[in-house]
Every structure is written in structure tokens, then in C-alpha cells.
Amino acid sequence: MADSLLAKLGDLTFTAEEQDAVVVTPDAVAIPAEDFASSLVGKVVSPPTVDGSQLIRKFRSIQKDDKVLSISEINPNFFLISFASPANRTNVLKLGPWNFQKYWFALEQADPNWTIHDYSFLHMCIWVRIHNIPLSLMTAALARVLRALVGKVIMTDTCCVI
Template structure:
């Protein structure tokens, strides 16, 4: 039935818009993020705003506006404030993932897919001789797009696991391990542990 649907000539007439006369100023969008709490049902938007305002610092957050059910526009005082919030993610509300993206003045709320999240991953069972940032990047690339590595170097000691921050595609199952292959040696199974992982199965 939908394939037979046609718009009338009147409905197809385009409305000419001069952005500078009706649009929100570009500088107001430049320091903003959009986010959606991925919950199976609607949440109290005011409660979400009241929780995150003090966490993100009242003097750095200008407004947190619920535009649609569970969908928010967050305006910051500066782009550095906005970027700091992105770096400190992932965020969640009552364990439900609260993904954030840069606000794009050309996008509607339906254009945001919220497909990727940055998360810290611990890579266990690494031989001591291979506890390096180089291997952390190599293995991290098997999990997702590497954002940064954490050397945690203290007197040359990397600790008992490698730690890497990656951008994960949340439409794919979480990877549980990576296999570390070495020449003339048995491959090693390296279990993965995700830090502060929220619920994003919705």
C-alpha cells in the first residue's frame, strides 16, 4: 500500500528558507552535543538533566533540553567543556547507555544513529615481554577503532594487563577475547574486560 502512495503537487512544493533568518545561530550549535538515553521506555527528562548538570559542572553546562522522548540537546559554555564530557564517557542513566554526539545543525533528530561508543578495554594474559603500547594499539584495532592507549608506566612496569580506549560498533556482539599469535609458539588466548559498560542492547 505504501508503494502506491503519491504526494500531491501542492505537498511537493518546496518551501524556500533563508537559514540566517530562522536558524539557531551556528555558534550555539557548535558547542553542543545531542544524546539519547537508550531505554525500552520513556524516562523523566527533568531527572536526567538534574543528574548530569552537577556531574558535568553547572558553570560549564548552559542548558540540557529534552527535545523528544529520551532525546536531549546539551549546550556547553565552550567547545573544550563539550570535548571533556565526550572523553569521559561512556555515560549511562540507570545503567541505560546515554550516547552523545556532536550536534550537527543540518541533521534532524532522526538522523543520529548513536551507533558507536568509546570504552576502555582491559586485555589480559599478555606475556611480560609484550606489555607495550605498540601491542596495545595492535590488539585494540582488532576490537574497534583505537582512540588512545593507557601506558600506566610506573618504574617501567605496565601492570598486569594492557588498557586501550576504543570506539565500538554497538550493532555487533561484544568481542570476548583476542588470540595472540607468536612465531614458533602456541597462540595465547587473551580475555577482554570492558570498563563501565552500559546497557545498549535496545
Template sequence: MVDSLLSKLGELTFTAEEQDAVVVTPDAVAIPAEDFACSLVGKKYWFALEQADPNQTIHDYSFQHMCIWVRIHNIPLSLMTAALARALGASVGKVIMTDTRLEDGNMGEFMRVRVSFDTSKPLRRCVILRRPDAKASMCPLQYERLPFFCHGCGLIGHSVLACPTTPKVEGQKFQYGAWLRAPLTKRSASWTSICC
């Protein structure tokens, strides 16, 4: 919206009064920077979990990063550790925390890691786990509460029908799909935070 407004203004001739700049000193009118310490900046589909900058407008933010829980499947039981979750999660994005809970007395079918990842890149669908004593194994990923995303290009924020890069071919098989969404289940809340 702001881009279209600025575009319209670019076509106009301004009066002398409109051309006079309003000069302000930040210490007189600005919200103190410490008031932004716990602020979040949001967009339609997700929150940008970054510290708000008092010198930026809402349109200066790229909304390029998103925090989400990722489930990592097909991990040998002996390797289901927070350390491996952090290592594999780092291939998806910046690791925020791991979930090291036991579910019903067992390790569960997958590991969970919360990551902040770059939404300008396609969703990652798997991680390859390579061990010196065994053959490499493919570890499929699923995202919890994954917002609207394109099954054609794997980017968050548009559908395959509105995708600028995916050709519209009848019967086409897409590289991404609903299978990337983790089914909703109740989880316990025993997490290990590794950074903030």
C-alpha cells in the first residue's frame, strides 16, 4: 500500500507549503529506544521475531525470518540427543531451542527443534544425516503450524495458483505439499533453551 501511495505522490507537483520539511530532534518526539526492547514486528502470516528498531518504519522490515518448530524424523534412537537436534536444526536455520522431552516414557518418533529460518528461500524438506560407521540416511522434516505456502516453489506467502515461477500444467506433480505440515498433537513443555 505504501509503495502505491509513494508512486502516486511521485507524479504530483507540490505547493511550497507541502515542500517545507518538518524538522524534529529525535530526543524530543521519539519513543525511547528501551521501550522497543521487548517489541515484535508482525506481518499477515507470521511474526518477525526481531527487536524493533525505533528508527525504522514498518515498511523498512523485510519480514524475512520466521520462528517455527521443526520435526526431524528417521533418527536412530541412540542419536536422539539435544546436541544432534541442534546440529541438524542449524541446517534449517538459526536454532532457538530444542525439545528434549520423553513422551510416554520413550524418545518418540522424531526430534523437535525451534528454528528461525529465512522465508525468502524454499522450505527445506529433509536433512541428510551422515555417520562414519553407517550409510547416510535421509531425515524428513515437518513444520508445526506452517502457514500458507506454495506447493510449486516452496515459498511461504502465496499459493501455487499465484506463483510467479511455477508453470501451470494440468496434472503436474509438485515438489512440495501438505505433507510438510506436521499433524497437530498435544506436546509436553519440557524444552531446553540454547539461545534467545
């Protein structure tokens, strides 16, 4: 069957109209690059495809409409979110990590030159709290050891370190 399909494809011809090249300049059709300063891409990291319209409704219910300009599902489980300002975008990142239907909703800064395949979603910010450390071990030295174990540390609250 594959051979007969290839033979039929070899016989295809184009009309003069179909052979005309289409030239599109990015400036005419692209989202302005400055709009991406206030945008995030998000991916629900899950084996099943989630209902994108449910995620959009849920996200809009959490974020005020004056802060979120648009949310578009651009691929299954993959979203582009535009905010009213870079500060709104940064606030959403600080409030994370996010989840949807018990799956991680990974968010990254949108890059106007990347395709959806360029995003890795391999990292997330989490808050780590360690309980029941003996008082004799509540030291800056132990804090340094623990920091080294968890990966890249963005911030440490050392109010209780002796």
C-alpha cells in the first residue's frame, strides 16, 4: 500500500496558481516582542491531556481579569498567558508552584523566538521546610549542608538558625 501511495504522490502536479510562493514578513503577522515581557508559557505536566478550557476558567478565577489579558491553549496541555504588566507576570511566578487536577502546571517566561519544543519545564521553585531539627544542630553550618542538597537555592529564611 505504501508503494502505491508513493507512486500516486509522484504523479502530483500543481497548477500555476498553486505554484506561487507565499511570502510573509514576520513584522506583519507576529506578536510584538515587547508583549512577551508580560507573558508566560505554561504546560500541564501530565500523561493525560487535560481540558484546556477548564484550566483557563480556573486560572481566571484565581487571577483577577484586570491582571490577565489572555490565556490561549496553543497545543494540548500547553498555554500562552499574557498579563497586563511584567509585575503581574512576576507575581504569578512568585505564588507558584501551580498545579491543576493534581498535576504540575509549569510556567516559564515566554520567549518570542522559541517554539513550543524549545521549552523544557525541567525546573520548578518549591518551598522546603525541615521540621524537628535538634536545637544543637540548628546552625548556619547545617543550613549550608542542607542548601547544597536541594539544588539551586533562591532564598533562605534563617530566622531560626542559631
